[in-house]
Amino acid sequence: MEGRSVVDEEFFARSTLAVARDLLGLVLVRESEEGVVAGRIVETEAYLHDDPAAHTFGGRSERNRAMFGPPGRAYVYFIYGMYYCLNCTTNESGVGEGVLVRALEPVAGVELMKRRRGTDDILNLCSGPGKLTIALGVDMDDYGVVLTSEDSALRLERPAQQQEFSVVEATRIGVSKAAALPHRFYVEGNPHVSKR
DNA sequence: AAACGGATGGGCT
DNA sequence: GCCCATCCGTTTG
Numbered sequence: 001m002e003g004r005s006v007v008d009e010e011f012f013a014r015s016t017l018a019v020a021r022d023l024l025g026l027v028l029v030r031e032s033e034e035g036v037v038a039g040r041i042v043e044t045e046a047y048l049h050d051d052p053a054a055h056t057f058g059g060r061s062e063r064n065r066a067m068f069g070p071p072g073r074a075y076v077y078f079i080y081g082m083y084y085c086l087n088c089t090t091n092e093s094g095v096g097e098g099v100l101v102r103a104l105e106p107v108a109g110v111e112l113m114k115r116r117r118g119t120d121d122i123l124n125l126c127s128g129p130g131k132l133t134i135a136l137g138v139d140m141d142d143y144g145v146v147l148t149s150e151d152s153a154l155r156l157e158r159p160a161q162q163q164e165f166s167v168v169e170a171t172r173i174g175v176s177k178a179a180a181l182p183h184r185f186y187v188e189g190n191p192h193v194s195k196r
Numbered sequence: 197a198a199a200c201g202g203a204t205g206g207g208c209t
Numbered sequence: 210g211c212c213c214a215t216c217c218g219t220t221t222g
């Protein structure tokens with residue numbers, strides 16, 4: 001097997017807003033004993049170091065340590081006592097920025113995703129940050145994992161062929177601080193996006 | 197179609 | 210003790 005399609009660390013070592021936009025259309029691949037699932041990223045949100053809504057705004061802590069580490073790693077956090085959310089770390093080490101993956105269009109392992117989510121509705125499998133981690137089987141065990149290795153059980157790949165799409169820029173969902181910042185990006189017209 | 201409340205627990209002041 | 214980068218079922222208009 002050649003790992004030609006995996007995204008490299010340089011991709012993530014750029015401006016977080018650029019990464020958030022460019023992640024759209026790329027494919028998140030998840031391998032486990034249960035099987036392989038994959039989804040095309042269709043919605044993201046950027047969280048910058050000087051952003052009151054970011055988990056890193058108050059400085060370093062045990063919880064956010066991955067965000068201050070190298071780019072291209074998974075920053076997973078537990079929220080509302082029930083859900084996990086997945087971020088890709090971005091920019092240079094020490095900056096404290098990342099991109100929340102908010103929605104995927106399922107492209108492989110749909111049956112396994114349905115089983116994990118407890119629904120047959122394709123549009124309800126990965127159309128939200130808490131939903132997609134359930135569909136992928138992502139939890140705190142994935143904290144800090146390298147997303148740029150072809151050997152990783154959670155990794156980011158370029159699709160064999162990329163279809164054209166337009167990117168919509170919008171305000172973020174569920175944040176009370178810095179709510180006016182246009183730091184959410186999604187694929188125009190895609191039905192898997194969490195909210196229009 | 198929008199608004200609302202409950203579930204449920206960790207993080208941080 | 211309060212606040213969450215959420216989701217889902219139920220109620221209300």
